[in-house]
Amino acid sequence: xxxxxxKTEPDVFSIDDLKERGREPWDGxxxxxxxxxxxxxxxxxxxxxxxxxxxxxxxxxxIAEVGSDPYPDPTQFDESSDYYDAKATCAKPRxxxxxxxxxxxxxxxxxxxxxKANASLAxxxxxxxxxxxxxxxKPEEFDEIxxxxxxxxx
Numbered sequence: 001x002x003x004x005x006x007k008t009e010p011d012v013f014s015i016d017d018l019k020e021r022g023r024e025p026w027d028g029x030x031x032x033x034x035x036x037x038x039x040x041x042x043x044x045x046x047x048x049x050x051x052x053x054x055x056x057x058x059x060x061x062x063i064a065e066v067g068s069d070p071y072p073d074p075t076q077f078d079e080s081s082d083y084y085d086a087k088a089t090c091a092k093p094r095x096x097x098x099x100x101x102x103x104x105x106x107x108x109x110x111x112x113x114x115x116k117a118n119a120s121l122a123x124x125x126x127x128x129x130x131x132x133x134x135x136x137x138k139p140e141e142f143d144e145i146x147x148x149x150x151x152x153x154x
Contacts, residue, residue: 002041003137005049005126006064006100015050015062015105023101026134027073028083030095034134039070039096041136048100049137049145051126052109059109060145067101106149120144 006026008014018024029035043066050062072093075083088094115121121144125135137145 002043002046003049003139003142004037004042004046004066005051005060005135005137007051007053007133009054010052010061014052015102018050018062018064018100018102019105021102023067023099025097026100027075027097029073029097029133030083030085031132033129034132035095037134037136038098042066042070042098042134044068047103047142049142050100057109057111057113059111060106060115060149061109062105063103064100065103066098068099070096070098073097106146108149110145110148114148115145118144118148 013024026038029038046066048064048066049060050064051060052058072090073083073095075081076085076088076093076095077090078084083095085094112126115124116127121127121141124141125132125137129135
């Protein structure tokens with residue numbers, strides 16, 4: 001199993017929205033590195049730290065899991081979409097996505113300031129490549145976030 005952190009702005013799509021829907025396509029990613037993680041490395045059942053960015057405070061707020069194999073993001077072909085890509089074709093899609101499934105809210109959110117203050121998380125991709133909406137998480141980082149949220153270890 002792999003571990004990931006996925007960012008979303010809560011006023012656009014929140015952990016509560018995911019809980020209500022149960023499962024949701026993670027479309028519109030237009031960063032090649034994040035796309036490559038989704039296309040090449042994410043697999044159903046992988047664990048996801050669900051992160052609210054541009055929030056007060058920005059924080060890990062829940063756990064989700066990868067709910068599908070990767071597939072071409074249909075928004076790249078839709079001329080009315082903000083995520084339309086004129087260079088993408090059905091034969092050669094440029095952008096891929098996965099579905100995300102709700103698991104649970106954390107017992108309490110773990111704020112970015114807490115993550116930054118924790119020396120054992122100093123190398124976390126969230127802190128090194130902060131602009132990525134999808135980034136890998138080491139198993140020990142995942143466990144530390146759960147510990148910080150006062151959660152039982154799986």
